[in-house]
Amino acid sequence: MSLAELAPQIADLARQCYARGWMLGTSGNISAVVERDPLRLAITTSGVDKGALTAGEIVEIDQRGYVVGGSGLPSAEGSLHLAIVRARGAGAVLHTHSIWSTILSDATVGDGLGIEGYEMLKGLGGVATHDHREWLPILENTQDWAAAAPQVERILAQHPKAHGFLIRRHGLYTWGRDLAGARRQMEVLEFLFEVMGRKRGITWQP
Amino acid sequence: MSLAELAPQIADLARQCYARGWMLGTSGNISAVVERDPLRLAITTSGVDKGALTAGEIVEIDQRGYVVGGSGLPSAEGSLHLAIVRARGAGAVLHTHSIWSTILSDATVGDGLGIEGYEMLKGLGGVATHDHREWLPILENTQDWAAAAPQVERILAQHPKAHGFLIRRHGLYTWGRDLAGARRQMEVLEFLFEVMGRKRGITWQP
Amino acid sequence: MSLAELAPQIADLARQCYARGWMLGTSGNISAVVERDPLRLAITTSGVDKGALTAGEIVEIDQRGYVVGGSGLPSAEGSLHLAIVRARGAGAVLHTHSIWSTILSDATVGDGLGIEGYEMLKGLGGVATHDHREWLPILENTQDWAAAAPQVERILAQHPKAHGFLIRRHGLYTWGRDLAGARRQMEVLEFLFEVMGRKRGITWQP
Amino acid sequence: MSLAELAPQIADLARQCYARGWMLGTSGNISAVVERDPLRLAITTSGVDKGALTAGEIVEIDQRGYVVGGSGLPSAEGSLHLAIVRARGAGAVLHTHSIWSTILSDATVGDGLGIEGYEMLKGLGGVATHDHREWLPILENTQDWAAAAPQVERILAQHPKAHGFLIRRHGLYTWGRDLAGARRQMEVLEFLFEVMGRKRGITWQP
16 A cells, blocks of 8 residues: 555554553554565654644655655654564554553563463454463663664564564554554553553552 | 344444443454344454444344354354343343453452442342342353353353353453343443452452 | 423533443433422433433423423432432532442441542632542432432531532432532542542552 | 634643543643743633633733733633743643642652653653653642742742642643643653552552
8 A cells, every 4th residue: 555545544543542542742653564575664753743643744664764755754663663564574563652561561570571361362363262371572662773673673583473562661562464453453462451450459469 | 123223233332332442452242133033133243343343244143153144254252142142031242351351350269250239230130229239150261152152051040130241351241131221231230340340459358 | 491401401411421431321310400499400310321311311300309391200319309409509410420439438437538638629619728628428328219318418417518428339419500510519529539549549548 | 822823722722631531620721822022821711611611711811910811810820820931931831630640749758759761751842761860849739829939930940850840639730832742741741640650559669
């Protein structure tokens, strides 16, 4: 699909994420594949309000992250989107800053979060039973994602079955075959984060 | 009522459930009786987004679960809907995946959840006082509901007054005379789950 | 104002309360004064869905609770509305079933809930400073409000400054000069309930 | 911009804040600069419902707080808005009464709240890294903000890098270059309050 076709779909999804409180301030970003070879992505621009995002605030970048369509500064985390698309063959990538992903990635000691035994896990691509253990790697936060891209690629390679990853005190990255698939996986993971966070408040098992 | 009449009502109710966070991802399903004898149900298809559900994504199944109207794969839990309609004479069945039903069915040891003394209980069919003890059986989760249908029927027979049941780490089944009645009972039970879950966070009595 | 003028305003307010989760199922009820002498109230009918309430589901009752306008069964708690209007000179009465009023009235030992020191208290009629202690009586729940009306009147007389009262494991009654004033007071009290409930989860002082 | 241009923008923002539960009852207020020299502000009037705010309920005040345009009583906290605009050169000021700002300012002992290490902090003006410590002063509440204005000015001078301040058991003040900038900073701070409040419920570190 072209930038012109993808941009309004991305803007619509951004407004939905904002309404749920997952892209407040100017946080969060979304991309979708325009072309596979050579790789080109439609991606949200930097520092824009996701609750009022317009199609004109989406740009097209090439595989090096350079703008090749539309105008504006692409998200500083564009290198992460490109790395995920390459590693997973994804058609769309979503990055949310939610309350519960922030809290869980903060409160969890160690380099990953395990989620296991919930029916909702079946909403993840290729998972056919609740009897599944999802392991989401947790990366330490940085402000230089261009430099950190090789580390992200290594972690994606080390965890070939992971459906997303967390950045500590920052948020979630997930993806899908297309925007609808990425949205579905985002909803599943955000639901499970909320379940795990609220359950800890009740059962006191940190 | 015909599939053509029920489908838009089911789609509308699904969108409301999605907005409340009770049918995220592609979770949850809804059915309503088209004909009693022989039994035919209108039911949501499998793997569809409840926030954007259209009337075309509802199919009609017969008493064996075979599609006899519309096109698409009926929910894999169709056998549960059929069992409930037979056992309770319900006109509509609702299945939600909410945060609090997931947490409570997970945190509760034992095969059922007791709820007692709340005014909101009067919203359940045939309950005329808050001085009522509702016992919701909790079933273990499975991926083979066709095989588990006899167990569900046995539990419904053992608990003839239960207004719903929980599936562990999965969600709620409830029902009513029609879609409005099932929705009402869903709202009442989800409210009570949230009350019980949040109260535990305060009073620390697991 | 006439029933015809008040009914759409009441229906609109009911839908807002439903959207906030304060009148789920068929819970909650609303009234407004049509005439003071002899007293006549417009009041929601019993067992109706507040999320889809229409003006036709509001009836007019006289001072004994008999229907004198519109058609339908008035709320079973009509005697409480009449008692409040008489005791406080209110122009409108609101009764909500919220999560936090249910939990706080359940978790609080004793016959009332004290709220003190919050700026939001200034939203209550006649309160000009946060340095105010609001005492909301808690009544035990019953199913015979006609019989309990004298007790309600005694409690209202004993607490002439109370801006509302709670019914245990049931919900809140509050009121105002008109529907807008009652709504304002409802929002203030519900906000404070949520603050107190959530704060207990953090500071662990039951 | 003129009062006529700013008033509908302020009213729209007020309705959004109300919908999120940050301006319930008649709480909260908003201002924006009309002229810098001599200073004139467009500001919400006192005691109005923010969920139904109209442009006619915004007035223009001069640097002494006197109404010079529109009609109505300006917010009693107008002196705070004027002090902030002078001290920070802000173009817009927002004051919210949220659940979490009320709870955190209540539960925090001491004269300020530190927030540190969260990616969302980058949404604050001039903050370029999550490795930032934000210190929000907490002021004791009062009902005489005209008299307290010098204290507010002193605190703003003592904390030149603070992006907002809290009033105990009352709420948040923040600001920005314009209404969009103030809204962005409000969303960032409210998000962080909710993260910190909910995290305490889990990790039990008061």
